[in-house]
Amino acid sequence: MILFIADDILFTMKCLENNAENIKEAIKVLKAGGVIAHPADTCYGLAADLMNESALKRLQQIKGRDAGKPMSIMLPAYLKPKISQYAVLNEFSEAVCEKLLPGPITIVLPKGPKIPDYFFPEMPTVGIRIPYDAKTNDLLMAFNGPLITTSANLSDQPVCCSCQDVISVFKNNEHYPDLLLDGEIHGACLPSTVITLENDRVRILRPGPMEKEQMEAILGLTAE
Numbered sequence: 001m002i003l004f005i006a007d008d009i010l011f012t013m014k015c016l017e018n019n020a021e022n023i024k025e026a027i028k029v030l031k032a033g034g035v036i037a038h039p040a041d042t043c044y045g046l047a048a049d050l051m052n053e054s055a056l057k058r059l060q061q062i063k064g065r066d067a068g069k070p071m072s073i074m075l076p077a078y079l080k081p082k083i084s085q086y087a088v089l090n091e092f093s094e095a096v097c098e099k100l101l102p103g104p105i106t107i108v109l110p111k112g113p114k115i116p117d118y119f120f121p122e123m124p125t126v127g128i129r130i131p132y133d134a135k136t137n138d139l140l141m142a143f144n145g146p147l148i149t150t151s152a153n154l155s156d157q158p159v160c161c162s163c164q165d166v167i168s169v170f171k172n173n174e175h176y177p178d179l180l181l182d183g184e185i186h187g188a189c190l191p192s193t194v195i196t197l198e199n200d201r202v203r204i205l206r207p208g209p210m211e212k213e214q215m216e217a218i219l220g221l222t223a224e
Contacts, residue, residue, distance in 0.1 A: 015163055018135050018183035027142050029179045035059050037152040037166050039183035041133035042104045042192045042209055044152035044160040046177060047074070051145070053118045059148055061175040065155040070120040072106050072127030072192075074149040076140035080130055086112040086146060087128050092200040099218050102132040104187070104209035108196040119148075129192060135183060151191050152177070161189035195223070 016022035018039060026036045033055040035048045046062060048055040050073055060067055073086065083089065083097055087109035097107060106127040111119075115126055129149060131137060140147065151159045152166050154173070160166045163182040170176035193208030193215070202223040204212060215223050 015167070015180045015182055018181040020138070022181060023135075023139055023142050026139060026179055026181060030055075030143055030147070033058065034178035035062055036179045036181065037160075037177040038136065038139060038181040039133070039163075039185050040136045040149075041131045041187065042151075043185060043189045044162070044166050045136075046150050046152045047139070047147040049143075049145075050119065050148050051116060053116070056119065056148060058175075059150065062170070062173075062177060063150055063153075063155055064173075064175075065150075068120070068122065069155075070123045070125075070127070071148050071150045072129055073115075073146045074129040074131055074136070074140065075146050076144075077102055077130055077137050078141065079146070083128060084112060085114040087126060088112055093197045096197055096202065096219065097128070100210075100215070101128075102130040102137075104132070104190075104192050105129070105215075106192045106194045108194065108205065114146075125196075127194065133186075135181075139181075159189065159191055161185050 016025060029036055030049050033049065033052045035046055035058055037044055037046055046059060048059040080101060093109055106129050108125050108127050110124060111126045153159050153169055160169060163180060166180055188209050190208045193210040194206035196203050196205055202219065204223055212223050
């Protein structure tokens with residue numbers, strides 16, 4: 001457990017080894033509407049229960065992000081065949097999801113029927129992630145459903161690549177994660193590559209770990 005003193009007030013953030021026992025502790029936090037920080041296949045992320053509106057608001061407070069700026073969701077690998085519950089697919093987008101997921105990529109798609117009405121209601125789309133990182137999938141499997149996901153940093157600030165980075169970012173912040181899973185980031189430590197699919201074309205909205213050439217090779221088409 002990490003102890004901090006900020007503005008003469010003592011507070012704590014749990015920092016736990018990313019193992020099976022502590023993932024159970026993280027699930028308790030998530031089910032109670034809390035927010036956790038965890039290592040993923042891209043960078044450190046913040047996660048909260050998609051089906052809990054108060055959890056979304058708490059996540060926005062911690063992130064310091066405007067309520068109108070959308071966040072993505074991540075699904076466990078076993079829900080890949082059921083992406084259509086969370087996003088509207090056509091033949092093209094279904095094929096892209098099949099080839100690129102799981103991976104360090106977010107695919108922006110029209111919202112599906114299981115996206116709650118309170119989840120960024122002004123936005124007709126949602127970003128979908130299925131991480132390939134084993135520990136992140138352990139977390140998602142244990143939670144048994146989708147989680148809201150965003151990088152573990154303050155809005156518009158650099159991403160976190162280690163447990164100590166997360167601690168440094170939030171130790172002087174009024175709002176901070178309820179639990180922090182410690183672990184290693186494998187790879188470049190970048191936010192996910194973000195793409196959108198329009199008129200059977202792939203457009204890159206944000207470059208990231210999956211580079212344009214790699215994506216084009218996997219898909220067999222040109223990305224914009």
